[in-house]
Amino acid sequence: MMGQEQGHIIPYRTLLTVWAALLALTGLLVIASRLSLGAAVWTMLTLTPVKAGLVFYFFMHLKYERPLLKLMVFVALSTLVTFIGMLFLDISFRP
Amino acid sequence: MSAAPHKDYQGAKIGMWLFLFTELMLFGGLFVLYAGSRALHPEEFHNASRELNMFLGVANTAILLTSSLFAAAAVTAIQRGSKKLALWLVGLTIACGAAFLANKAVEWSQKFHHGIYPNGPALAHSPPGEAVFFGLYFIMTGLHGLHILAGTILFGVMFVLLARGRIRADDHVLLENSGLYWHLVDVIWIFLLPLFYLAA
Numbered sequence: 001m002m003g004q005e006q007g008h009i010i011p012y013r014t015l016l017t018v019w020a021a022l023l024a025l026t027g028l029l030v031i032a033s034r035l036s037l038g039a040a041v042w043t044m045l046t047l048t049p050v051k052a053g054l055v056f057y058f059f060m061h062l063k064y065e066r067p068l069l070k071l072m073v074f075v076a077l078s079t080l081v082t083f084i085g086m087l088f089l090d091i092s093f094r095p
Numbered sequence: 096m097s098a099a100p101h102k103d104y105q106g107a108k109i110g111m112w113l114f115l116f117t118e119l120m121l122f123g124g125l126f127v128l129y130a131g132s133r134a135l136h137p138e139e140f141h142n143a144s145r146e147l148n149m150f151l152g153v154a155n156t157a158i159l160l161t162s163s164l165f166a167a168a169a170v171t172a173i174q175r176g177s178k179k180l181a182l183w184l185v186g187l188t189i190a191c192g193a194a195f196l197a198n199k200a201v202e203w204s205q206k207f208h209h210g211i212y213p214n215g216p217a218l219a220h221s222p223p224g225e226a227v228f229f230g231l232y233f234i235m236t237g238l239h240g241l242h243i244l245a246g247t248i249l250f251g252v253m254f255v256l257l258a259r260g261r262i263r264a265d266d267h268v269l270l271e272n273s274g275l276y277w278h279l280v281d282v283i284w285i286f287l288l289p290l291f292y293l294a295a
Contacts, residue, residue: 007104007271009174010167019164026156026288030149033293037141044289052282059167059278061271066105069112076116080123087127091134 008064018058025051104268111272115279118242122283125235129290132227139224144294146211147232151202152292155195156284162191163281166250166274176264178257185254185270188277192247199240232291239287242280249273 025047032043057063062070133140169184210217211229218226253273256262262270 007174007267010171012168012171015164015167015171019160022160023157026153026160029289029293030153033289033295040289040293044293048286048289051285055163055278055282055285059163059281060275065108069109072109072112072116076119080119083123084127084130087131088134091131 008061010058010061010064014058018054022051022054025054102266102268107268107272108275111275115275118279122235122238125231125238126286126290129231129235132224132231136222136224136227139222140228140294142295143221143225143228144291146206146209147292147295148202148205149292149295151198152288155198156288158191158195158198159281159284162188162195163278165191166277170267170271170274173257173262173267173270174264178260178263181262181270182254182257185250185257189247189250189254192243192250195243196240196247199236199243235287236291239280239283242283246273246277246280249276 029043029047032047033040056073062073165184165188169181169188172178172181172184206212206229207215212218213226213230213233218229250273253262253270256269
């Protein structure tokens with residue numbers, strides 16, 4: 001692990017591939033949003049987190065980080081998702 | 096012989112991530128507010144979203160995604176010791192940030208021109224839900240725009256530090272942490288695009 005002290009070097013090719021995938025997913029989102037409301041909502045709920053995940057995993061080097069940092073990010077995101085989930089439970093079951 | 100200043104590469108990155116978590120909660124609160132308001136006014140949100148220029152929103156997405164590529168590639172460049180390439184990539188990131196803000200200025204001035212701003216004449220006569228939509232639109236894209244402005248200035252500082260040799264192959268955590276900030280701001284925009292521009 002000592003050799004990794006200054007961080008893993010991500011090749012340019014990987015970065016370019018991720019960038020192309022992000023643009024392609026954006027194109028899919030735009031197309032789906034014009035098809036129907038259902039398609040727009042479902043692609044938003046699935047493709048948007050995938051895009052965010054790609055940025056976190058590659059651009060933000062998360063793939064190459066130690067388990068401690070990965071766990072910290074997981075806890076932070078889970079907290080946010082729990083808040084949003086609890087809000088929807090509140091809204092849906094309001095009398 | 097002077098002692099080398101204490102450096103903690105892992106600690107510096109963990110510190111940056113902790114700051115990013117607070118940013119996540121700041122925007123997260125606004126996303127919660129958006130979700131709750133949209134559940135109350137689904138029709139109005141749908142109609143109000145039509146007023147937004149989808150082309151400008153998608154163009155700004157492409158600009159930000161490309162800027163993130165430049166920012167990530169700048170880290171790879173300095174890790175491999177090519178200072179000149181890193182300077183170019185940081186410069187291109189700054190240019191993308193400026194282009195994003197220019198685009199945003201055009202978009203907002205169009206809205207102002209049509210009387211769409213908080214308490215503006217167009218919103219006074221529209222259903223309450225639409226005023227809520229535009230209130231959230233201005234708060235969320237405005238706060239995001241401020242982050243882009245901060246990130247652009249931050250990368251300006253990184254450009255100077257790179258040029259002066261303060262950021263090098265063996266000590267590049269400042270550039271890496273600035274990149275983390277820039278990418279998080281990009282992620283927030285990734286969520287803003289479908290919520291505002293593609294919601295019609």
